[in-house]
Amino acid sequence: MQHRLFSVRLVFAAIMVLAFAYGMYEAFSYAYLARIFPLYISLVMFVLACINLAQEIRISWKRVQVSGVGFVDLESDWDIPTSTVMERFIRFLALLLLLYASIWLVGYSLSITIFLVFFYRFLTGTSWWVAFGAGFAGLGFISLISKLMVIDWPSGIIQNWIQLPWPLK
């Protein structure tokens, strides 16, 4: 597993080198003023990416321990088994994709309300009353924000067919 981690890191470092090399190559096809930012940034990043790649090769080859300030964003799920982390990630991603699909279908206000109700009822395990309470609290909150900040939330396909009252329109 450790080997897998290092090989993935190595592939990422190599992709970075190629990406910034392509950035430099592409920058030369622009006019002088348009070339400034992509060329300078790609050049600096290419050098840094090469250093990073060399470090990754050294780490995987000589099997040295990694430490340093690069790992400042430690979080507690480093201690949780990979299978659990992956399972949680897939479940969470599926939930978000479902939410996005429902926004596309019925609009943000309606979909986030339904999302809150079903999340509380089936994933949190509360009663229907609490779930509906959470749903209406969420709807109230986004309606308030919509009114205060004059924001129209994304509408869905259903809003093209049916005229719904505010804030569901």
Next chain:
Amino acid sequence: MGFIPGLGGSVVDWIAYGHIFQTTKDREGFGKGDIRGVLAPETPNNAKEGGGLIPTLLFGVPGSGSMAVFLGGLLILGIQPGPAMVTEQVDLLYTAIWSLALANVFGAGLCIFLSKPITRLTIIPFAYLAPFMILIITLASYQASRGWGDLIALLVMGILGWVMKQYGWPRPAALIGYVLSDNIETYLFISVQRYGISWMTRVGVIILGLIIIASLALGIFYQTKKTPKSRSASKDHATQAF
């Protein structure tokens, strides 16, 4: 670090956190509730408003998001920020300074009194908080440019952040680069237009360049240490993940 105008909260918080992490010997508690991990980023975070006042009031250039709102308020009231603030409108200038100072004092007092109920938030199970967090995150990202692109960017950046976390790629560096990219593009463009390639030979640039090279070199030098025997028993988070 916080009072330097123009950096913004996202940058100074992570720099301060990186610094405390780098200079602390016992790092086991970081990411798991160590109070030093809260104190370090919060200190410059509070200091940044004072620093943000300088360009806002003297030049009319907001140093942060909150200062942009403050500037908008001044303009609505018919007050034009600029160098005249320190000569003709000193009373207003000191009102702003003292308001900020007193707000910090009152804020600190409130936090001390409310710390107990606030900390109880941490014992609320994740399953109760998660749906409302998703609501607030999607809402906050959507109001940026109010388009579907914001929601898609949220999802893509979220997945990217998760992958980076799993494989031990530092996210703060990516975040800071992303936040500073606008400024870098603007000022690089201005420098090259004004001085051509010779901008790199200016004293300030050379000094900053040397500092960057030195910090990079030191970072590389201290980042890897050869300990093949202890690897299996290592508590290193990068190797524990897989």
